[in-house]
Amino acid sequence: MNARAPTAALAVFLACAPRSEPATVLAASSLAPESEAVEAALEAALGRDVAIAFAGSQQIAAQVAHGAPAAAVVLADADHARGLQGFAPPGTPWLCNDVIIASRDPLPDAAALAHARRIVVGDAAVPIGAHGRALLDALADQFGATWRAEVEAKIVSRELNARTVAMRLRTGDADAAIVYRSDLAGDPTLRELPLPAGVNATARYVVLGRDGEEGAAISEAFRGETVAGLYRARGFRACTP
């Protein structure tokens, strides 16, 4: 009974306290795992409410091009940033995320991907899909066109964002998938297949703040140790030049 009064008072206070619109940040869906901590860090840096929404990078680029009010965007691909009006240029890549082949069963190496029962990748319009195709092309150079055809025959779905690809692997509906290394973080049931030397694909994330103080502040906050450190702990890494 006693706990109700302070809670009610808090609710009334929150409802009546002056509110401003939160600043919106649109980020690639692969950045979703640390959303709460990142929002808190951004709010501390900016001094006001920040709301982060996650979607495929191609979707974000399309929404912003059609006028979505984002104070900053974080994309998994500098290509999608091309042509975005009203934003400061992306500058150097913010963080890198290696593209890997993950599977539920302990397959020995990347060549064994052809033996997986069901493979899920990203659609060509999504960064993870484009990187996945580049990775398969590079592997086909080593393992041959027949290997590539076998793998293509096992692909059961081309998902529309990176998180859904990882989700298929987690639910067990896919046996192998091409995902980001950060999607594996902390999951003991998933294994990364070793890639041959020299074969790799990496997503280079870019942060674009809208022209002006707020956009610049958010960009700075993303590059700061707090936010970047959160993602590095998840499997992202600094981009080696």
Added chain:
Amino acid sequence: MSVERWVRRLLAVPAALMLGLLVLPPVLLFVAPLGSAEAAEPSPWPALRVSGLTSAISLGFIILAGTPLAWWLSRGRGLGRAVVAALGLAPLVLPPSVAGLALLVTFGASGPFAELLRATGTTIVFTPAAVVIAQVFVAAPLYVAMAATAFARVEVHLLEAARTLGCSSVEAFRRVALPIAMPGVCAGAAVAWARAIGEFGATLFFAGNLPGRTQTLPLAVYSALEGDVAHARRLAALLVVTALVALMSGAAAWWLLRGRSGDRARDGDAAASG
């Protein structure tokens, strides 16, 4: 001028506005120049084939299984029927992605049938069968609700008369009830078919997105939308045409079927009330 005339005129305004809202956007898909397809553009025919085949199979199943169910629901009151009716309408109020998630949880690799599916070596997720299941899930309630409403219009004494004159219950249904209910049943089938063709969220979650196999026309539109808007608009125009064909076929089916037994039903109605 009388109050009633003013009321009628006032009510016409929101009605006209809403009609404009419903008609204008689809029409604009066609009116603004569609352009011609680029050489490197993916062909729309695989998606149309997937949509056409799966929705036709879904419709067949919905009519086959839904008609007896609708008939049973229309033939009585009671708690049992009310509960079944409420549960059967549930997919209508579920957002499509929730429906897809529910189907995934039920038939996926983490669901109650996972062991059985693994043992028999079958999978449901990511197959055209999953597309059909998702379409049936979202469209069947529409058909059952509309058909049940149509069947409820069939008066009991007409059926009793048919029975006393020697019809079995199936014959009474076929020769008396069905002709009377035909407009509503055909409308229900047309709406269910159009709904099945347009399904997006549930198929995306449950069946995945693989061009040529599980990528339906709505998924192809969405996939194209973030790359090439012109291509997406062409696909969207094709989808509107397909949905209109589905709706028109309901009207055509009613017109064809009523020609055979419609007159008899009307005479039966007149004789019973005269």
